[in-house]
Amino acid sequence: MHLHKQVSYRKAITKSGLQHLAPPPPTPGALCSEPERQIRSTVDWSESATYGEHIWFETNVSGDFCYVGEQYCVAKMLQKSVSRRKCAACKIVVHTPCIEQLEKINFRCKPSFRESGSRNIREPTFVRHHWVHRRRQDGKCRHCGKGFQQKFTFHSKEIVAISCSWCKQAYHSKVSCFMLQQIEEPCSLGVHAAVVIPPTWILRARRPQNTLKASKKKKRASFKRKSSKKGPEEGRWRPFIIRPTPSPLMKPLLVFVNPKSGGNQGAKIIQSFLWYLNPRQVFDLSQGGPKEALEMYRKVHNLRILACGGDGTVGWILSTLDQLRLKPPPPVAILPLGTGNDLARTLNWGGGYTDEPVSKILSHVEEGNVVQLDRWDLRAEPNPDAGPEERDEGATDRLPLDVFNNYFSLGFDAHVTLEFHESREANPEKFNSRFRNKMFYAGTAFSDFLMGSSKDLAKHIRVVCDGTDLTPKIQDLKPQCIVFLNIPRYCAGTMPWGHPGEHHDFEPQRHDDGYLEVIGFTMTSLAALQVGGHGERLTQCREVVLTTSKAIPVQVDGEPCKLAASRIRIALRNQATMVQKAKRRSAAPLHSDQQPVPEQLRIQVSRVSMHDYEALHYDKEQLKEASVPLGTVVVPGDSDLELCRAHIERLQQQEPEGAGAKSPTCQKLSPKWCFLDATTASRFYRIDRAQEHLNYVTEIAQDEIYILDPELLGASARPDLPTPTSPLPTSPCSPTLRSLPGDAVPPKGEELIEAAKRNNFCKLQELHRAGGDLMHRDEQSRTLLHHAVSTGSKEVVRYLLDHAPPEILDAVEENGETCLHQAAALGQRTICHYIVEAGASLMKTDQQGDTPRQRAEKAQDTELAAYLENRQHYQMIQREDQETAV
DSSP, rough: HHHHHHHHHHHHHTTTTTTOOOOOOOHHHHHHHHHOOOSSSSSOSSSTTOOTTTOOEEEEESSSSOTTTTTTGGGGSSSOOOOOEEEEEOEEEEEGGGGGGGGTTTTOOOOOOOSSHHHHSSOOOOBBBBBEESSOOSSTTTTOOOOOOOOOOOOOTOOOOEEEETOEEEEEHHHHOOOOOGGGSOOOOOOOTTTTOOOOEEOOOOOOOHHHHHHHHHHHHHHHHHHSSSOHHHOOOSSEOOOOOOOOOOOOOEEEEEEETTHEEEEEEHHHHHHHHHHEEEEEEGGGGHHHHHHHTOOTTTOOOEEEEEEHHHHHHHHHHHHTSSOOOEEEEEEEEESHHHHHHHHSOEEEESSSSSSHHHHHOOOOOOOEEEEEEEEEEEESSGGGGGGTTBBBSOSSSEESEEEEEEEHOOOOOOHHHHHHHHHGGGGOOOHHHHHHHHHHHHHHHHHHHTTTGGGGGEETTTTOHHHHHHHOOOOSSSEEEESSTTTBBBBBOOGGGGGGSOOOOSSSSOOOEEEEEOHHHHHHTTTTTTOOOEEEESEEEEEEESSSEEEEETTTEEEHHHEEEEEEEEEEEEEOOOOOOOOTTTTTSSSSOOOOOEEEEEEEHHHHHHHHHTTTHHHHOOOEEEEEEEETTBHHHHHHHHHHHHHHSSTTTTTTTOOTTSSOOOOEEEEEEEEESSSSSOOGGGGGGHHHHHHHHHHHHHEEEETTGGGEEEEESSSSSOOOOOOOOOOOOOOOTTTOOOOOHHHHHHHHTTTOOOHHHHHHHOOOOTTOOOOTTHHHHHHHHHTTTTTHHHHHHHHHHHGGGOOTTTTTTOOOHHHHHTOOOOOOHHHHHHHHHHSOTTTTSOOOOHHHTTTTOOOHHHHHHHHHHSSSSOOOOOSSSO
């Protein structure tokens, strides 16, 4: 009986969500090409797009059984390891050879469009659920409120839940919780329904018939288009058209993702947006840019845009909106994936993306305030008064951009940026890590300072602001850099105009007041900028005429060039409509909204190590147990996190009595600590320092507040706390480590290496107990860990990780390989897991420029490469972005 019900569920679910958007019967040509269908990882916008097509990405998941079931799974017949793929839109997992078998069980992805035509137009305009069987499910059953009892076996075959890919509702897979009649019910599209574009809005158009009558109509229509005000883009036939049903409560969203931004963060986050939204409202900017999508959705009322990338990505989208002249222009929100992200900081979106849930980001975009952003025109023309002796063959007469949103500068900072860009274009393989880039910047800046290439800047420029000549003032200051600033932030978060309370002689700085701030920097003020200083405030103005008498390096929003002697005019171009992340209107606690805000809050502060956070961030209870108490703070009831930070740092100045200096409780907080939100999502996530003023204490904590300290030792490294990982297996030859007698001679390093090579675990322990140095290296600079990895000795590797200094993790041999490079190249998955969990860097490159993930790819171990890429995503490292100057 139970089996019969399961079969009935499967048959009904395969039909759910598809009948109200009925596809046309397949043509003979389509049937012939069925076996050769391409496995797509992007949305197909061509006229041959398949209805209900999945969007596949490679995955290393191993716990989910193949979705097609044992009856149709072809992977079990193969005698080798088979790769798996996961659909980003409905999250089913199948073996790659089993993708074609989905047709046999008639399971399609959630539909992203509907067919045009008289019959389909009369279909109901609501969306039905897209039900999917799940073998793992988080949360609780919507009917009974109980959790899902799932088996965490390697090949779990039991279906525990049925959930909808649109609204994310989940039920137990049994008749008492989920009725068959629920399959045909309309779907609400979930908590983000206001930003989701329903598939009923997107119609696949039929290509006009090429008959004589149709051709005459086409000629008449084309003649009318020439005389109409519509542009040529509107008259072009497209495979898909948008027919929205406006609603005052809806704020439909278009998401544009730059996959190259943020060290591959963009490529990962696009999969999350495909899950939460309609795949046809998520666009990869590397597939053709934003113009086509904006043109297609131009008639959608109350449209909003989310730009996922650096400031250069935002500027690209704003310039495209200018070209299309959309009325009214849709407001643009930002998910910062770049390095500088100064515009994102100004609009409260933070200095970079860490691991905030995408669901939270969508809520912020929906609730954000619409503000204006000044955009400035740049017009450069050759200076006719410049003499021929001032000409530079390497200079150009054109600026890299003719509009800027952030700043325009000339002098020292532009020269350093230009040197970096030219060197990276000539030798891109030398600029594959953030550390090398920073070293190059430091070296270029130092050499430029010694050469004094910008010290005579004031002698070769003339600056007129709103008709007032500032040249005498600039010559007295003798700056080496001049910045024309539109927003408060510059150079990755610094404030060159100063903080709001510091400039009493000027109007408050705003990004929507139609004024530019003109700032001069000497070398002293440039150095002080990184520690809270500011430049020399020259003026605020609406128009600038800048004349240069020789070739000078300039940069426009981080894009540098060496500009020949020119006359540059800066004037207001227009105002862009942006979305500013809003602070919650109420400081009431989330767990007791009906209660008034207390006058004071007494909150326990606990901190979490980076090691424990990466290992346990998905499990709130385990992470709370691994946290270390720091103390108690008393703050006002309506405090935001900025004020709370001040109280916590004040708490650090009070040294507890009777505690040892090495106690984890007494260990000082590192300067890079940040708050963790432990309340508003299903897991912990970090809050960017630049967004602390937007969050109240009562939003992210109840009785206890958690902070992440990257330099705190993890539970596995502290003897007073239980380790979250499995302990090292005991061995009969495992002696207790004792101090070396005074007259004993420490063993030679060669003996340790020989023990590691021969996988002699007992001998290695004995030598270590006798005082052997676990950091010993051979003549090729290989450590004991290198040798243990090469022999595949898991027991020796675990012992070295537990007893050797942490420096052994990232130690390199002559060819630049770390032990993780070696393990990845050999396909040693368990050892790779040990080394990664111990804290080894996943960003280090060998002499060929390969990371451990790339070494695993070269070894054709796709599952190991996917695991290393996934762990790399959680490492708290700011990565170099290709579009924003450092």
